[in-house]
Amino acid sequence: MSGMRIPSGDTTLAADLVTPATPSGAGLLFVHGYHSSRRKQTLRAAEVSERLGHTGLAADLSGHGDSPGDLRECTRQDYLRDVVAAYDALAAADDVDRIGVCAASYGAYLSCLLLGERPVARLLIRAPALYIDADGEDPESRRHLRKLIDTNAALANLAAFDGDTLVLESEHDEVISQASIEAYLRAARHGTHRVLAGANHALTDESSNAAFLTEIIDWFAGL
Numbered sequence: 001m002s003g004m005r006i007p008s009g010d011t012t013l014a015a016d017l018v019t020p021a022t023p024s025g026a027g028l029l030f031v032h033g034y035h036s037s038r039r040k041q042t043l044r045a046a047e048v049s050e051r052l053g054h055t056g057l058a059a060d061l062s063g064h065g066d067s068p069g070d071l072r073e074c075t076r077q078d079y080l081r082d083v084v085a086a087y088d089a090l091a092a093a094d095d096v097d098r099i100g101v102c103a104a105s106y107g108a109y110l111s112c113l114l115l116g117e118r119p120v121a122r123l124l125i126r127a128p129a130l131y132i133d134a135d136g137e138d139p140e141s142r143r144h145l146r147k148l149i150d151t152n153a154a155l156a157n158l159a160a161f162d163g164d165t166l167v168l169e170s171e172h173d174e175v176i177s178q179a180s181i182e183a184y185l186r187a188a189r190h191g192t193h194r195v196l197a198g199a200n201h202a203l204t205d206e207s208s209n210a211a212f213l214t215e216i217i218d219w220f221a222g223l
Contacts, residue, residue: 001046006059008085009078014066015059015086016042023095024053026121026223029087032058033105033129037065044102044213051217054100057090061107080117083110087118100223102216105129105176105201112154112184115161122223123161124216126168127201130154130180155187164190166219168212170199 002019005012016038028048030041038058045056061082063069069078090099100122103111108128114120130151158165165188169181185191194215199208 001042004089006085006089008062008082011062011068013059013062013082013085014038015057015089016045017093018042018045018049018056020049020053020055022053023055025095025097026054027090027093027096027099028054028056028220028223029090029099029101030056030058031083031101031103031107031111032061032064033107039065044216047213048216048220052221054220054223055090055093055096057086059086079110080113083114084117087114098223100220102220109154112158115157120161120163122163122220124166124168124219125184126212127170127173127176128167128180128184129176130183155183158184158187159189162189164192166192166194166215168215169193169195170201170203171195171197172199173201175201
């Protein structure tokens with residue numbers, strides 16, 4: 001694994017590139033959610049690299065983790081620019097000729113925007129953000145996140161996507177509504193729906209994280 005900085009507009013993103021001993025030719029881009037970071041994504045990328053031989057890249061979006069920026073000032077276009085920059089960095093890595101995307105929450109939404117910008121071979125979106133209820137824990141962040149989402153663009157891109165899409169739902173998700181899950185499933189041309197039993201939105205217990213990793217390995221074995 002090697003740390004790197006990825007240029008994105010007038011800033012740079014902190015990222016980790018995980019390269020396998022025997023490359024499969026596939027790359028897997030991990031995109032985290034709002035108010036999250038690449039930390040767990042890098043660990044998952046390492047597991048995928050070891051088991052499947054896929055080159056993995058996980059980056060901190062602007063204002064998250066080790067990447068500079070102010071969350072209150074970052075826009076949807078800023079975050080899309082970040083995801084495109086991370087994709088391009090992975091595409092430029094050695095032995096990568098096709099790319100899949102594994103993303104969660106707001107990162108899943110951004111990944112659907114990415115479909116309109118770059119070719120994606122296979123997609124996994126966990127607890128994809130779309131309709132955000134303003135009520136609940138941290139209502140200020142929820143209201144801001146709602147402003148960062150254009151539902152029509154994400155669903156239109158997913159409807160035009162000809163690859164396979166796995167929509168993963170957390171059984172006890174306290175952030176993402178059932179309406180969001182159903183909207184993504186209706187839009188996906190080749191969609192599969194699975195539920196992480198007992199999981200909450202952030203996957204705060206070990207069993208949920210292990211189950212998620214199993215789903216990632218299973219889904220991207222076909223990449």
